Amino acid sequence: MSVISVGQAVVLGAVEGVTEFLPVSSTGHLKITEGLMSIPVDDDAVVGFSAVIQVGAIAAVLVYFFKDIVRICAAWGRGIANKEERYHHDYKFAWWVIYATIPIVIVGLAAKPLIEGPLASLWVVAASLIVGSGVMWAADQMGRHKRGEDDTTFKDAMLVGSSQILALLFPGFSRSGATMSTALILDLDRVAATRLSFFLGIPALTGAGLYELKDALGAGVGAAPLIVGTLVSFVVAYASIAWLLRFVAKHSFNAFVIYRLVVGVLLLGLLSTGAINS
Numbered sequence: 001m002s003v004i005s006v007g008q009a010v011v012l013g014a015v016e017g018v019t020e021f022l023p024v025s026s027t028g029h030l031k032i033t034e035g036l037m038s039i040p041v042d043d044d045a046v047v048g049f050s051a052v053i054q055v056g057a058i059a060a061v062l063v064y065f066f067k068d069i070v071r072i073c074a075a076w077g078r079g080i081a082n083k084e085e086r087y088h089h090d091y092k093f094a095w096w097v098i099y100a101t102i103p104i105v106i107v108g109l110a111a112k113p114l115i116e117g118p119l120a121s122l123w124v125v126a127a128s129l130i131v132g133s134g135v136m137w138a139a140d141q142m143g144r145h146k147r148g149e150d151d152t153t154f155k156d157a158m159l160v161g162s163s164q165i166l167a168l169l170f171p172g173f174s175r176s177g178a179t180m181s182t183a184l185i186l187d188l189d190r191v192a193a194t195r196l197s198f199f200l201g202i203p204a205l206t207g208a209g210l211y212e213l214k215d216a217l218g219a220g221v222g223a224a225p226l227i228v229g230t231l232v233s234f235v236v237a238y239a240s241i242a243w244l245l246r247f248v249a250k251h252s253f254n255a256f257v258i259y260r261l262v263v264g265v266l267l268l269g270l271l272s273t274g275a276i277n278s
Contacts, residue, residue: 017236023177056233100161128172129264
């Protein structure tokens with residue numbers, strides 16, 4: 001019998017889709033939702049399920065940015081075949097995304113027992129939500145928002161890509177929040193920071209989902225909940241991406257900062273009173 005029902009998969013897929021690319025921590029919200037539904041957050045099958053349904057959200061990115069991805073991949077292919085094409089920014093950017101993914105892969109494999117064990121606690125999620133909100137607020141204030149997407153460099157990509165490690169080790173910090181905050185500190189504007197976060201998330205999250213797939217199935221999650229959760233995640237994530245890009249073009253990240261603080265404090269209260277199991 002699956003440890004996650006189809007009905008629960010629908011709820012978790014919706015939560016994943018809404019929060020994966022918003023800087024509020026999808027992992028944190030999934031763990032909170034799992035806790036509220038009395039699903040064991042540190043169960044191997046549950047951890048695997050959470051990683052697999054991220055593939056639905058990544059598929060939404062691939063569809064939404066299809067033209068951009070085709071353009072970048074085409075430039076990369078031309079550069080591989082023709083040395084004269086290697087000056088093109090899109091060719092360089094494709095390599096930067098690949099290089100920037102290496103740090104999180106290394107840490108993810110090396111720290112897997114910690115990530116799926118002690119660091120999976122809701123206490124960690126609550127603390128990370130609060131600390132991460134402070135980092136995001138400071139980054140938004142410090143950043144001069146003067147550089148666009150075409151101004152990104154190899155250094156930018158490596159620093160932003162490496163910042164994903166924070167969310168990997170501390171669920172609740174938010175992969176989107178960490179990458180966007182780092183990009184803002186590097187003076188990228190909010191739209192460029194958000195788009196860079198999307199592109200850097202494609203290989204990292206896809207790899208994590210595929211890596212966890214066999215463990216999720218083998219550990220007790222049925223195929224039906226995985227499929228349903230992934231499909232719901234895709235649909236909801238697509239709408240979330242479209243909304244976020246419009247929002248950051250005209251607003252600061254303060255709304256997300258306040259939301260994270262409220263959720264973090266509420267979660268601490270629920271854990272302290274025993275209303276939810278860590």
